[in-house]
Amino acid sequence: MLRVLMGIAGAVVVLGIFSSVLRTLVIPRPTRSSFTRIVQRAVQRPVQLLADQMESAEAKDRALAPVAPLAIVITLISWLASFMVGYALLEAAVSGLSVSDALVESGSSLFTLGFASGTRATLNAIDFCAAATGPIVIGLQVGYLPALYTAYQRRETEVTLLEARAGSPPWGPEILARYAQVELLDSLTDLFRSWERWSAGLSESHTTYPVLINFRSTKPVRNWLIALLAVMDAAALRLAFNPSQPGADVRMALRAGFVCLRDIADSRGIPYDYDPHPDDVLELTYEDFLKGVARMAEQGYPMERTPQEAWPHFRGWRVNYEALTYRLARDIDAVPAPWSGPRRTSVTISTPLTPIDRRPAG
Template identity: 50%
Template sequence: MRPLCGLVGLALVLLTVASILRTLVVPRGKPGTLMMRLWRAGRVALCVTLRPFPGYELRDAALSWLAPLTLLATLICWLGGLLIGYGLLLFALSGLPLAVAVREAGSSLFTLGFASTDRPHLSAVDFAAAASGPLVIALQISYLPTLYAAFNRREVEVSLLDARGGEPSWGPELLARAGLIGTVEQLADLYRLWERLAADIGESHANYPILMGFRSPKPYRSWIVGLLAVMDAAALHLALSPSTAPGEARLVLRAGFTALREIARATRIAYDPDPSPADPIILTFEEFGNGVGRAVTAGFVAERTAAEAWPHFAGWRVNYESIGYELCRRSDAVPALWTGPRDWPHRSIPPVRPEDRRPTGQVFHRGGPTTRPAGQR
C-alpha cells in the first residue's frame, strides 16, 4: 500500500503544480481546466438556485460573487491537492500512520512547524512542502492585479459607451443617438477606440477566461453586450451608408470577430472559421428592420433601405454572431436586444433613451414612471 500511495501522492503533486503553472505562469490561450470547471459548476448551481426568482437585478447581484468565489475555491483546491499529495509521499517514505503523515505535511506546507519528525530522509519532502505553500499563495496574489488591471481597462470603455449606445447598449441605438445629435462623423473615433479594446479583450480574456465572470459594477452593463453593440453599429453603418461609412468600421469588425474567435478557441466554443456571407444568421429580418427604423427615425441618414441593407449586414454579422451569443449565454450577460437567448427565462431589455426622461419631474424606470420629490434634481 505505501509504494502505491507514494505514486498517487507524487502524481497528485505534479498535477497540482501543472495546474498552477498553466493557470498563473504560462498564459497562452490554454486556461487551467480546474478553474474553468469550478466556474461552470458554480454557475450551474447559481442558475438552478435563482431559477424561481425572475428579476434580473437579483440574478446579477448573485452572479457578481461567482468569479471571486471561483478564485478562492481554486486556491483551496490547489492547497488541498498539495496537502494530500505530500501527505501520501510522507506516508510512503516513512513508517508514520497516514493521519500523522498528512498532519506533518500540513505543518510544512503552511510553514507552521508544529509537527515534524527527526528523520533525515523525510526532510526533502518537508522542505518541498514548506516552499510550495507560500509560493502558491504568492502567485495567486500576484495574479489578482493582472485580472483587475484588465477589468478596469475594459470597464472604463464600457461605461463611456452608455451615453452613446444606451444602457444596455444596442447597435442601432448607437447610430440613432449619433444621428440625433449630429455626431455621426465622430463614430470613426469610437470605432478606432474599440478596435484597440477588442484586441485587448481578445488577449486578456483568452489567457484569463475567468475575466468573463467579472461583471460590470452596474447590472445593465456588460463587456460582451457593449462589444456586440459596437460591432453591430459598424456593420449597420457599412450596410446602410456605404459611401460615408468610415474605414474604421471595417477595422473594428475585423478586430472584434478576431478577438471573439480567440476567446472561443480558449473556451472551446465551436465556430465556423470561414463562413459564407450568404449563410443564415439567427437575428431575424423583422428585428433588423426595427433597428434600422429606430436609427433612421432618430436622424441617421441611410442610403439603402432595410431590405437592401439586410444581405450586407448579415454578411458581416455571420462572422461573429454565434460566438457572441454563446458568450452572452455563458456569462449570463444582461439580456439586451440582439444578444441571443439565456439559460433562464427573460425578456429582452431595450436601452433607456433620452425621451424616456419626462420634463414634468417624472423619470421612466424599468418598473414604470416615478415622480421625484419636490426640489430634487
C-alpha cells in the same frame, strides 16, 4: 506495494497541481487547466441553478456577481488542499507514518506552522518542498489579483463610457441613432478605433485570465459582451447603409471584435464556423432588423441604401459573430438586450431596453 502506489499517486497530484498553478498564474498565454476549470464549474453550477429560478435580470445579476471572485478563492484553497494531500501521500510512502499522521506532517510544513517534524532525511526533504510550496502559491495568487483587476478595470471603463452612446443595455442601432441625434457622425471613426484596441486588449486578458469572462459589471444593465455586440452591430450597419463613407476603421473594428470572440471561444473549447457563408441564415429576423432601422431613421441617420438593399450586406457581416455572441451570452447570462439572442431562462428587466431620446425643442 501499497506505499509505492501511494508515492506514485502523491507525485502525480503534486506535479499536476503545479502544472495547474503555472498554467493559471504564471504562463502569459492562453493555457487551459482542467483542474481550475473543474473547480470554477463546481462553484458556478449551484449558484447558476439558483439564478435560473429568478424572474428578473437584476436579481439574477446579484446572485451571479460573487461567483467569479469566489471561484478564485476556492481555487486557491483547492490547490493548497491538493498539495497537502499529495505531499502526505509522498511522506506516507517514504516513512512509517500513517496517512493521518502524514497529513498532519504535510500540513505543518505546507503552511509553515512547524509544529510537527520527522527525523528521517527523506521525510525532511519532502517537508522542505512542502514548506516552499505554500508561500510560493499564495504569493503567486496575491500577485495575480492586481493584474486581474487592472484588466477588469480597463474593460469596464470603455463599457461604462458606451452607456451614453448606446443606452442601457447597449444596442447597435442606438449608437448610430444617438450619433445622428447630436450630429457627431464624423466622430464615429474615433469610436471604432477605440473599440478595435479594446477588443485586442480583451482578447489578450480574457484568454490569459479566463475567469474574467464571468466577472460582471457594477450595474446589472452593463455587460462587456453586450457592449461589444452593440459596437459590432453599429459597425455592420454603418458598412451596410453607407458604402460611400470611409470604411477601413469600421472594418477593422468589426474584424477585431469577432476575432476577439473567436479567441475566447478557442480558450473555452466552443466550436464555431471559421468561414461562414455571407448568405447563412441569421437568428436575427428581418423584422427585428427593421425595428432597429426605424430607430435610426427616427433620429435622422442618413441611409444611402434602403433596408431591403442593406439587409444582405448586414447579414454578411453578422454571420461572423452572431452565433458565438449568442452562445457566450447564454453561458454567462449576460443582461437581456435587443439583438442579443435568448438566455438560459426568460427574465424581465426594469430598465428600458431602448431608451427614446428627443431632440431639444428649438
